[in-house]
Amino acid sequence: MSHCILQIALDTPLDSCFDYRWPCEPGHEPAVGQLALVSFGRREVVGLIVAVKQETDVPPDKLKDALAVRSQLAPLPERWLALARFAADYYQRPLGEVALPALPKNLRVPKTVALDRALKKLSNQEARHDPTPAGMPVLNTAQQQAADAIGSAQGFTPTLLYGVTGSGKTEVYLQACAQVLAREIDAQILILVPEINLTPQLEANIRARFPGLELATLHSSLSEGERLLNWLSAHQGRARIILGTRLAILASLPNLKLIVIDEEHDPSYKQQEGLRYSARDLAVWRAHQLAIPIVLGSATPSLETWHHARTKRYRMLELRERAVKDAVLPRVRLLDMERDRPRDGLTSQLLAALRQRLERGEQSLLFLNRRGYAPVICCDACGWISNCTRCTSFMVLHKPEHRLRCHHCSLELRIPRSCPTCGNVDLQPLGRGTQRVEEGLQQMFPEARILRIDADSTRRKGSAQAAFDTVHRGEVDILVGTQMVAKGHDFKRLTLVGILNPDTALFSQDYRASERLFAQLMQVAGRAGRAGGGESEVLVQTRYASHPLYAAVTRHDYDRFACGLLEERRQAALPPFMYQALLRAEARELADAIAFLTAARDCLAADAIVINDPIPMTMTRVHNVERAQLLVESASRPALQAFLKAWVVELREMKTSRVRWSLEVDPVDI
Numbered sequence: 013m014s015h016c017i018l019q020i021a022l023d024t025p026l027d028s029c030f031d032y033r034w035p036c037e038p039g040h041e042p043a044v045g046q047l048a049l050v051s052f053g054r055r056e057v058v059g060l061i062v063a064v065k066q067e068t069d070v071p072p073d074k075l076k077d078a079l080a081v082r083s084q085l086a087p088l089p090e091r092w093l094a095l096a097r098f099a100a101d102y103y104q105r106p107l108g109e110v111a112l113p114a115l116p117k118n119l120r121v122p123k124t125v126a127l128d129r130a131l132k133k134l135s136n137q138e139a140r141h142d143p144t145p146a147g148m149p150v151l152n153t154a155q156q157q158a159a160d161a162i163g164s165a166q167g168f169t170p171t172l173l174y175g176v177t178g179s180g181k182t183e184v185y186l187q188a189c190a191q192v193l194a195r196e197i198d199a200q201i202l203i204l205v206p207e208i209n210l211t212p213q214l215e216a217n218i219r220a221r222f223p224g225l226e227l228a229t230l231h232s233s234l235s236e237g238e239r240l241l242n243w244l245s246a247h248q249g250r251a252r253i254i255l256g257t258r259l260a261i262l263a264s265l266p267n268l269k270l271i272v273i274d275e276e277h278d279p280s281y282k283q284q285e286g287l288r289y290s291a292r293d294l295a296v297w298r299a300h301q302l303a304i305p306i307v308l309g310s311a312t313p314s315l316e317t318w319h320h321a322r323t324k325r326y327r328m329l330e331l332r333e334r335a336v337k338d339a340v341l342p343r344v345r346l347l348d349m350e351r352d353r354p355r356d357g358l359t360s361q362l363l364a365a366l367r368q369r370l371e372r373g374e375q376s377l378l379f380l381n382r383r384g385y386a387p388v389i390c391c392d393a394c395g396w397i398s399n400c401t402r403c404t405s406f407m408v409l410h411k412p413e414h415r416l417r418c419h420h421c422s423l424e425l426r427i428p429r430s431c432p433t434c435g436n437v438d439l440q441p442l443g444r445g446t447q448r449v450e451e452g453l454q455q456m457f458p459e460a461r462i463l464r465i466d467a468d469s470t471r472r473k474g475s476a477q478a479a480f481d482t483v484h485r486g487e488v489d490i491l492v493g494t495q496m497v498a499k500g501h502d503f504k505r506l507t508l509v510g511i512l513n514p515d516t517a518l519f520s521q522d523y524r525a526s527e528r529l530f531a532q533l534m535q536v537a538g539r540a541g542r543a544g545g546g547e548s549e550v551l552v553q554t555r556y557a558s559h560p561l562y563a564a565v566t567r568h569d570y571d572r573f574a575c576g577l578l579e580e581r582r583q584a585a586l587p588p589f590m591y592q593a594l595l596r597a598e599a600r601e602l603a604d605a606i607a608f609l610t611a612a613r614d615c616l617a618a619d620a621i622v623i624n625d626p627i628p629m630t631m632t633r634v635h636n637v638e639r640a641q642l643l644v645e646s647a648s649r650p651a652l653q654a655f656l657k658a659w660v661v662e663l664r665e666m667k668t669s670r671v672r673w674s675l676e677v678d679p680v681d682i
């Protein structure tokens with residue numbers, strides 16, 4: 013029997029492609045893009061065939077046979093491989109570390125039981141292929157123009173759909189989808205949302221609108237079984253609409269014809285561990301590769317996207333008005349906490365507004381981006397505070413659970429009865445989280461139905477959905493929540509939004525803090541008054557009522573605010589006018605991390621590249637690991653990319669036994 017050589021990418025660091033022998037007759041070689049089982053070290057692992065050839069440099073006695081080829085699965089398309097290659101190249105990672113984790117776990121195990129079962133299940137079900145949509149509402153003029161512009165776009169057409177909160181962007185996406193599905197036979201459409209919690213509402217909308225079409229969801233809370241089934245459905249071209257969170261951008265979509273990114277400004281599109289990719293940026297690349305339209309929707313676009321729209325690289329479509337009849341943007345008022353001293357965190361004006369909503373039977377939302385009861389407890393007698401012993405951070409008081417918790421390393425302790433240093437039994441919570449706000453409200457409004465939604469209250473699978481359902485059914489009077497409640501939700505009964513304690517972000521070191529704060533305030537404000545009729549209001553409690561950011565929020569004036577920020581960024585040579593990469597180092601001793609970064613700084617110089625000095629990260633220690641970073645910048649993306657490529661080679665050569673390092677391209681938290 014003759015054989016061929018398979019070049020296979022494995023999920024390993026450093027060089028990730030390896031040659032294996034595969035016995036087969038000429039003309040029966042496996043295809044590029046197929047998965048194969050091989051032995052690697054002492055393990056059996058699944059890899060991706062990236063080339064099929066006749067010869068190899070590996071000496072015959074070292075060359076192993078591949079164990080199996082997953083011939084029951086259609087090869088991953090060449091275009092998908094190109095996407096994985098691009099991402100690997102751009103983010104400076106080996107191909108295998110990018111391509112394989114992008115596949116469902118059940119495809120990457122030695123056994124094929126799960127795969128075979130899923131394939132059988134799909135082949136036994138008739139795929140639904142009927143794109144004539146049901147019950148499309150009549151669009152207003154601006155919506156119709158936008159839907160037509162998107163739906164009829166040909167070729168690579170990046171579009172910013174800039175529409176105020178409640179302007180009916182979802183409806184525009186759905187009708188644009190309908191046009192594409194009606195025109196392009198077998199078309200697939202990818203719709204990305206930032207939050208898992210936003211998928212059920214949109215999923216229900218899509219199912220109602222396209223009852224004759226296959227829909228697949230892809231997000232991290234699917235079971236492995238569901239994930240494999242949905243992934244396969246997309247890979248086989250059965251699923252015509254794919255709705256997912258950021259990880260869905262790496263799905264195999266052979267007939268992709270349109271990409272929609274809802275709330276494109278949202279930081280959740282950035283993966284913050286492992287391969288630190290931007291799903292939004294990869295989506296734009298993918299649309300470009302396939303020469304298809306892509307829509308980025310937001311009321312508060314990211315400055316990157318805004319800049320592209322202003323410089324005409326992206327087309328901009330605008331929706332200036334809310335879609336529901338009589339619905340107008342809420343009035344935003346600033347409540348000066350210096351004048352109106354809060355009680356239990358709430359000023360008298362906010363309390364009065366809450367009382368009024370209760371009397372009228374309307375819903376209110378209090379937004380506070382801090383979970384737990386209090387961010388720290390302290391001893392007035394000796395000054396002890398609840399530091400985490402493993403991190404540069406505090407232990408947060410979680411009162412209902414009777415625990416102190418570190419949100420960074422998950423250390424949990426019982427609440428001490430007395431001060432560990434001086435024995436004082438009167439320990440005080442300092443500051444305020446959602447649990448404490450909830451407790452205060454329960455005392456002040458004992459008759460009100462109060463619901464808290466945050467990461468703690470929604471730990472169980474399905475509990476977030478259940479909580480949002482009770483809000484939609486009107487079984488909640490006052491909703492207290494973190495950013496989980498601020499995004500995208502179409503709450504119909506909400507007429508008051510109170511924003512507690514947003515000031516800290518005004519003075520953050522992070523140059524993106526004001527962009528984020530502004531977007532967050534506009535988004536949460538946008539939850540109010542969506543049903544129309546009656547007035548709606550947003551009250552912002554602040555100690556800095558004269559700050560220009562708040563003035564812009566009261567005017568709902570994203571344009572001017574964004575243009576001002578862009579000008580500041582230009583003058584300070586910050587993104588999007590500068591391209592950045594961040595080298596991070598972790599070690600038991602900070603000195604080791606700094607020494608590594610110093611050596612990294614000095615090992616390679618290049619034109620048009622600025623290599624900054626190493627510095628400890630703001631949160632220096634997490635889980636007893638010390639962390640430092642080094643920022644590299646360039647005004648030219650190609651120059652930065654060329655430098656990084658050469659630099660990574662040098663870094664891999666360096667002796668780093670005591671240091672773990674990672675490189676992030678286009679970092680967002682620095």
Ligand code: ADP
Nearest residue numbers: 150151152177178179180181182183335336502
């Ligand atoms: P956005 O995503 O822009 O914040 P949504 O897409 O959630 O806004 O739409 C806000 C509300 O407006 C939804 O309740 C939606 O059903 C409604 N809506 C959208 N388009 C129309 C329309 N043409 N006529 C009436 N209501 C509409």
Ligand code: ZN
Nearest residue numbers: 391394431434
């Ligand atoms: Zn003490």
Ligand code: ZN
Nearest residue numbers: 400403418421
């Ligand atoms: Zn900790």
